[in-house]
Structure formats: C-alpha cells, structure tokens
Amino acid sequence: MKHSVCVLGGGSFGTALANIMAKNGHQVSQWMRNEEQVEEINLTGLNSRYLPNAPLHRELLATSNLEQAIRDSDTVFVSIPSKSFEQVVQRIEPLLTADKILISTTKGFNPNRFELMSDVLRRNPITQRIGVLSGPNLAKEIAAGQMTGSVVASSDDQVRQRVIELLKSPTFRVYESKDSKGVELAGALKNIYAIVCGLAKALNVGENTMSMIMTRSLAEMSRFAVHFGANPMTFLGLAGMGDLIATCTSPLSRNYRVGFAIGSGQDLNEAVGGIGEVAEGVNTLKMVVDEAQKHGLYMPLAKGLSKLLFDNAKLESLIGSMMTGEQKWDVEFATNEENSNV
Numbered sequence: 001m002k003h004s005v006c007v008l009g010g011g012s013f014g015t016a017l018a019n020i021m022a023k024n025g026h027q028v029s030q031w032m033r034n035e036e037q038v039e040e041i042n043l044t045g046l047n048s049r050y051l052p053n054a055p056l057h058r059e060l061l062a063t064s065n066l067e068q069a070i071r072d073s074d075t076v077f078v079s080i081p082s083k084s085f086e087q088v089v090q091r092i093e094p095l096l097t098a099d100k101i102l103i104s105t106t107k108g109f110n111p112n113r114f115e116l117m118s119d120v121l122r123r124n125p126i127t128q129r130i131g132v133l134s135g136p137n138l139a140k141e142i143a144a145g146q147m148t149g150s151v152v153a154s155s156d157d158q159v160r161q162r163v164i165e166l167l168k169s170p171t172f173r174v175y176e177s178k179d180s181k182g183v184e185l186a187g188a189l190k191n192i193y194a195i196v197c198g199l200a201k202a203l204n205v206g207e208n209t210m211s212m213i214m215t216r217s218l219a220e221m222s223r224f225a226v227h228f229g230a231n232p233m234t235f236l237g238l239a240g241m242g243d244l245i246a247t248c249t250s251p252l253s254r255n256y257r258v259g260f261a262i263g264s265g266q267d268l269n270e271a272v273g274g275i276g277e278v279a280e281g282v283n284t285l286k287m288v289v290d291e292a293q294k295h296g297l298y299m300p301l302a303k304g305l306s307k308l309l310f311d312n313a314k315l316e317s318l319i320g321s322m323m324t325g326e327q328k329w330d331v332e333f334a335t336n337e338e339n340s341n342v
C-alpha cells in the first residue's frame with residue numbers, strides 16, 4: 001500500500017529518510033523552514049548543505065507549507081533537533097487527526113524539561129499512535145546506499161508495521177522493538193560517549209582504551225536507562241551497541257567530531273561552531289549529568305566529560321575518573337547468583 005508521508009526537518013537525517021520513502025514509491029513531502037532550500041531541492045534534486053552528494057528522488061517534494069504537508073499525510077516523521085522539537089510539535093498539533101502516526105527520529109532530550117521526544121509527542125490530545133526510530137544510521141552512509149539497520153520501537157504493532165512498510169528497502173532494514181523507553185534513551189545517551197570517544201581518538205589512545213571506553217559507556221548508558229524503566233537487553237541491539245559503535249568510531253558523527261575538535265585543543269564553542277550541524281550530545285550531557293546526580297546514578301565518564309566541557313577541568317580527570325572510580329561489576333545486569341560467581 002502506498003502512503004502519504006511528511007518528514008519535518010530539512011537536515012541530513014530527515015532528507016535521507018524522505019529519500020528512501022520517495023524511492024519506495026510513497027508520496028513524500030519534506031517540510032523545512034528555508035525557502036531557498038525548498039527551491040533548490042525541487043529544482044535540482046539536491047540538498048547541497050546537508051547531503052551534497054546524494055541525488056534525491058524526483059518525486060520527493062520539498063515544501064515550506066506546514067499545514068498542507070501535515071494535512072495530506074497519514075504518517076509524520078519528526079527529524080527536528082531536540083532544541084526545537086517541542087515548538088515544532090506545538091505548531092502541528094492543531095493539524096493532527098486520530099489516524100495519524102507520529103514517529104520521532106530525534107536523539108535527545110527536551111532542553112526545557114527532562115523528557116524525551118516521544119513524551120513531547122504524547123502530550124498531544126489527538127493521536128497516541130507514536131513510535132521512535134533509532135540505530136546506527138549515519139545519514140550520509142544511508143544516502144550513499146550503504147547497508148543499514150534501524151529499529152522502530154512502539155507498543156503499537158500497526159505503528160511498527162507502518163514504519164517498516166515505509167522504510168524497508170534493499171539497503172535499509174528495519175527491526176522491531178516494544179521497548180520505546182530503552183530505544184529512545186539509547187539513541188540520546190550514545191551521543192555523550194561519541195564526544196568522549198572523539199576526544200580520546202584525538203589523544204591517540206590505543207584500541208584497548210577505546211574498547212574499554214565504549215564498553216564502559218554501554219554500562220553507563222544502560223545503568224541510566226534501566227533506572228528510568230528501560231529493558232537492559234535493548235542495549236545489546238541496534239539502538240544501543242549498534243549506534244554506539246557507529247557513532248563512537250566514525251568521523252561522520254557530529255558528536256564524535258565535537259569530541260575530536262576538543263581533544264585537538266578547541267574549546268566547546270569553537271568545536272560546535274565548526275560542525276555547522278546539530279550535535280545533540282552537548283545538551284544531553286548537561287541534562288543526564290544533572291539527573292544522574294539527583295538519582296545517585298554512577299556515571300564517571302559522563303561526569304568527567306561534563307567537568308571537562310563545562311567546568312574547565314583537566315583531561316586527565318576524565319580518563320582518571322574512569323580508571324580510578326569505585327570498581328564496578330563488568331556486567332551488572334546478570335542475576336545476583338551469576339554476579340556472585342563472576
């Protein structure tokens with residue numbers, strides 16, 4: 001069945017997803033603020049600022065008419081950075097109907113209060129057909145046709161099936177999860193550790209250290225997420241380990257590049273300014289460290305990075321806090337019996 005879809009956001013990920021769905025034969029409107037960008041995409045089939053090397057499907061329609069894009073769609077993907085997510089969702093609320101499906105692809109927290117993007121979506125009184133999409137999904141690689149796996153999480157089977165129907169292609173495979181909390185938290189939290197890994201890479205640490213940092217990152221992520229209701233097993237999947245590997249090892253990751261720039265001597269403003277795209281990990285770091293403090297959650301890597309970025313602490317404090325913090329179980333979600341034997 002062919003669907004009418006709206007993608008909110010003219011950035012790299014929104015464009016990559018819109019292009020897959022247009023290639024799959026669905027009617028796709030990609031809404032963006034910038035009129036010149038709309039004109040460029042419709043006239044040239046290119047989004048030169050975000051995906052300059054990805055010719056877009058000729059049926060992909062860019063538009064700045066939000067009302068029309070939402071009204072004509074049965075499915076809405078929100079690919080707006082977390083800092084603006086709430087304000088955009090408030091604009092579309094009067095345009096929603098009970099049958100519409102809403103999918104967040106945004107990996108971050110609402111900067112206005114500690115909540116995830118799906119929480120923002122759930123506040124609308126019209127439709128609760130809501131899902132989240134996450135996983136190792138570097139937009140430029142998707143646009144280049146690299147084989148990619150993603151995970152759609154929703155308690156609603158029809159929502160999961162709709163996303164699979166829209167996005168499944170020879171190079172884009174969509175897996176399912178019912179653990180929305182875990183999938184969404186994994187996607188947001190991994191950006192913190194992408195900054196840590198970019199920073200470590202700039203310091204030429206070896207593969208042993210990188211592997212230790214990534215493994216302990218997964219431990220911190222899942223410790224935080226389980227406290228807020230996630231299934232720890234989710235972190236063994238695409239949204240957890242998968243996205244952590246992709247984002248912590250690739251210069252295509254904006255968060256990794258922020259970390260690398262800082263490790264190369266730039267301050268935070270220079271590093272973020274030099275990227276020219278969103279780096280969700282900076283806001284996520286602030287909010288997660290605050291919440292971890294409130295709830296007594298042990299997150300030495302996140303705390304050390306926060307001191308480095310926001311309190312001018314020395315780099316050694318970050319590596320040091322990981323190496324000298326209180327010794328923790330290697331895997332802490334085994335049963336007590338298994339732990340006692342480890």
Ligand SMILES: NC(=O)C1=CN([C@@H]2O[C@H](COP(=O)(O)OP(=O)(O)OC[C@H]3O[C@@H](n4cnc5c(N)ncnc54)[C@H](O)[C@@H]3O)[C@@H](O)[C@H]2O)C=CC1
Pocket residue numbers: 009010011012013014015032033050079080081082084087088105106107108137138139140276277278280
């Ligand atoms: N780029 C990637 O590889 C992936 C990104 N994501 C997530 O997708 C979300 C969107 O990221 P990208 O598309 O990569 O960001 P981007 O930085 O490439 O583009 C952001 C887009 O949002 C638009 N925007 C910002 N504020 C707006 C507002 N108030 N109203 C309307 N439009 C606004 C910008 O104009 C821009 O077109 C982020 O949360 C990111 O973590 C998820 C998976 C992969």
Ligand SMILES: O=C(CO)COP(=O)(O)O
Pocket residue numbers: 107135136137138139191194243246247252253254255256278279280
């Ligand atoms: O989430 C992403 C890949 O899965 C993109 O990561 P960055 O936002 O760090 O570029």
